[in-house]
Amino acid sequence: MPNSVRLNIYKNIPNIVSILGVLPLIALFTEEGYEFLIPLIIYNNIMDDLDGMLAGKLNVRSEFGARLDNVCDAISHTIIIMVIGVHYGWICGLVGLIAVAAILVRSVSRLDPDIVKGTGSPTNELIRHILFVILLAVIFDFDPTLPLMAMFVVHTITMFVKYPMPYLIRNQTKSASAILFVNVSLIVAWLVPYTTPIIAGGFILTYLYSLVKIVSPNKISSDKV
Numbered sequence: 001m002p003n004s005v006r007l008n009i010y011k012n013i014p015n016i017v018s019i020l021g022v023l024p025l026i027a028l029f030t031e032e033g034y035e036f037l038i039p040l041i042i043y044n045n046i047m048d049d050l051d052g053m054l055a056g057k058l059n060v061r062s063e064f065g066a067r068l069d070n071v072c073d074a075i076s077h078t079i080i081i082m083v084i085g086v087h088y089g090w091i092c093g094l095v096g097l098i099a100v101a102a103i104l105v106r107s108v109s110r111l112d113p114d115i116v117k118g119t120g121s122p123t124n125e126l127i128r129h130i131l132f133v134i135l136l137a138v139i140f141d142f143d144p145t146l147p148l149m150a151m152f153v154v155h156t157i158t159m160f161v162k163y164p165m166p167y168l169i170r171n172q173t174k175s176a177s178a179i180l181f182v183n184v185s186l187i188v189a190w191l192v193p194y195t196t197p198i199i200a201g202g203f204i205l206t207y208l209y210s211l212v213k214i215v216s217p218n219k220i221s222s223d224k225v
Contacts, residue, residue, distance in 0.1 A: 010058070010060070014060060014065055014069075015051070017047055021043070021072060022072050027040065028080070038135065042131070042187060042190060045127065045183060046183045049179050051065075052069065053179060070110050077123045081096045081100055081130075088148065091145075091149070099156050103159070106123065124170065125203075132204065133151060135189060135196050136200060139193050158214070166210070168203075186199075
């Protein structure tokens, strides 16, 4: 194999991972596809983190890779939300379309990294919260439709706020080991039910705390000074 081909493959390893994070989601379109939703959400989250880690470790970060990652996020998260909307009824589906629109607008905006970089809640956070709501619904035997719709609406708002949300757990994880811990926690929440409320609480409460800090009078006052 020529060295130029090897180099090209090496440089595109993170991009290949980004694409592989999306392709298995086609399973959601099968007759029993919804049964694969939880493991596919976790898989997609792992692959989305892995491509960024590899880009950094291999020193092959590029503008194209960042844009491809963003496009893959938009595709995968749109698929997940629409599958959930179809599963839980047309009202949930319509509200889900609001979140889908927000994801698409935010994703297109992020193609220019200077526009919304570091602000609002990432679309990945919405998908993680969806995961937790569905897991908790199974454990405590409740209908997750209303909580899911609430997640869609609230995240739609925070995707467009002009203030950063630095208190999100994923925003606090910078090292590879910390990112690994976050992904392991998702797997544990899925496989070990008694840990699910604790892990879900950590993610959701830090999100709500970030939201409160955005709308608090002290925040508004300090920004005017």
